Amino acid sequence: MLKTAIxxxxxxxxxxVGNLLVGWGMKVQPTSMPHVASGTIxxxxxxxxxxxxxxxxxxxxxxxxGAASYLLMxxxxxxxxxxxxxTSRWVGAIIVSIGVxxxxxxxQQLRQKxxxxxxxxxxxxxxxxxxxTLSLDAAQT
Numbered sequence: 001m002l003k004t005a006i007x008x009x010x011x012x013x014x015x016x017v018g019n020l021l022v023g024w025g026m027k028v029q030p031t032s033m034p035h036v037a038s039g040t041i042x043x044x045x046x047x048x049x050x051x052x053x054x055x056x057x058x059x060x061x062x063x064x065x066g067a068a069s070y071l072l073m074x075x076x077x078x079x080x081x082x083x084x085x086x087t088s089r090w091v092g093a094i095i096v097s098i099g100v101x102x103x104x105x106x107x108q109q110l111r112q113k114x115x116x117x118x119x120x121x122x123x124x125x126x127x128x129x130x131x132x133t134l135s136l137d138a139a140q141t
Contacts, residue, residue: 004056007049008065014046015069020076061107068100
């Protein structure tokens with residue numbers, strides 16, 4: 001669980017920092033190749049973390065997790081790039097972040113409901129068939 005949490009934070013941070021560097025390189029320092037290149041490398045690292053997360057979590061959880069960077073991105077854009085971030089954009093980013101939290105909590109509850117006996121022995125991950133069964137059960141209730 002701790003490994004997954006670290007990967008989630010790293011994935012979000014790589015997306016935000018990588019995009020910030022690319023944005024900085026393209027706007028503040030017109031076509032500053034070191035910023036653009038380093039931002040691209042960090043985004044590639046974030047993609048590698050994304051692939052690692054797919055080993056631990058269902059795709060329906062991993063993809064929304066990437067949206068958690070919206071709030072961080074708005075904050076970094078405001079502080080580092082001195083962009084104007086209107087209230088409506090802050091509200092939208094907060095709503096998206098709440099949605100991401102709901103998705104993460106639902107996955108955690110699903111895993112707890114499945115229990116240790118229904119998980120794969122080595123990793124504690126749900127088997128695909130059991131995960132589908134639990135998802136269908138949850139949808140019916």
